[in-house]
Amino acid sequence: MRWRKAGVACLFGSVVGGINTGVTRPLIIAPSLLAADFARLGEEVAAIEAAGADWLHLDIMDGHFVPNISFGPAVVKALRKHCGLPFDVHLMIAPADPYLAAFAEAGADLISLHPEAGPHLHRSLQTIRALGKKAGVVLNPGTPASVLAPVMDLLDLVLVMTVNPGFGGQSFLHSQLPKIAEIRRMIDASGRDIHLQIDGGVTAATAPLCVEAGADTLVAGTAVFGKPDYAAAIAALRQPSGMVA
Numbered sequence: 001m002r003w004r005k006a007g008v009a010c011l012f013g014s015v016v017g018g019i020n021t022g023v024t025r026p027l028i029i030a031p032s033l034l035a036a037d038f039a040r041l042g043e044e045v046a047a048i049e050a051a052g053a054d055w056l057h058l059d060i061m062d063g064h065f066v067p068n069i070s071f072g073p074a075v076v077k078a079l080r081k082h083c084g085l086p087f088d089v090h091l092m093i094a095p096a097d098p099y100l101a102a103f104a105e106a107g108a109d110l111i112s113l114h115p116e117a118g119p120h121l122h123r124s125l126q127t128i129r130a131l132g133k134k135a136g137v138v139l140n141p142g143t144p145a146s147v148l149a150p151v152m153d154l155l156d157l158v159l160v161m162t163v164n165p166g167f168g169g170q171s172f173l174h175s176q177l178p179k180i181a182e183i184r185r186m187i188d189a190s191g192r193d194i195h196l197q198i199d200g201g202v203t204a205a206t207a208p209l210c211v212e213a214g215a216d217t218l219v220a221g222t223a224v225f226g227k228p229d230y231a232a233a234i235a236a237l238r239q240p241s242g243m244v245a
């Protein structure tokens with residue numbers, strides 16, 4: 001699995017002992033399948049890989065934790081043979097714990113969950129890591145960065161939602177930018193190799209704001225799958241340099 005595609009391995013070089021060394025690395029673009037043509041999912045994931053995406057973001061919604069239903073582990077498993085990209089699974093389900101093994105077996109490489117999805121965030125993250133997968137925590141717009149501190153040592157990724165979860169195509173919440181910067185400082189101070197991912201309303205216009213605030217990974221549904229040319233859409237999100245500090 002090409003988890004560390006291209007120059008992403010430089011991530012370890014960018015933060016040494018909590019000090020940002022100034023080394024840059026490529027911005028990671030993770031198109032969200034939520035905006036794809038659900039009647040042609042196999043073709044869509046193959047096309048997005050060919051277009052230069054770095055990861056595939058898979059939004060799992062249960063109609064309970066969020067007011068929408070998407071797809072489950074059977075679809076993730078079916079897509080695995082059509083796409084060689086790392087599978088970045090964003091769980092918007094509660095409870096999440098009973099389904100972690102199913103998504104791991106289906107082919108997830110990284111599993112992220114919301115702190116509100118269960119009573120034991122630390123245990124849930126331990127479970128994901130015990131399954132041999134990378135673990136992430138997702139912060140809703142109303143969830144503070146402080147929830148991260150007690151679980152920092154278990155994290156491979158922090159996802160900051162810049163919309164309320166449940167639907168694609170919503171407008172980017174600029175109010176979340178200070179929180180992104182706060183979490184960048186927390187990650188740098190930890191000295192750990194943790195991705196800072198942004199999800200919701202990411203476009204060519206809002207992507208630079210996210211990167212400026214400290215993001216290294218961008219999820220985009222509508223801004224990629226909603227465009228006729230996926231490669232051009234991905235390239236537009238990488239502007240201006242496609243590199244992050």
Ligand SMILES: O=C(CO)[C@H](O)[C@H](O)COP(=O)(O)O
Pocket residue numbers: 032034035057059090092163164165166167168169170199200201202219220221222223
């Ligand atoms: O988690 C999500 C919604 O809950 C999606 O990943 C997100 O909304 C992507 O869609 P868009 O880029 O169109 O906003």
Ligand SMILES: [Fe+2]
Pocket residue numbers: 032057058059090199219
């Ligand atoms: Fe998502």
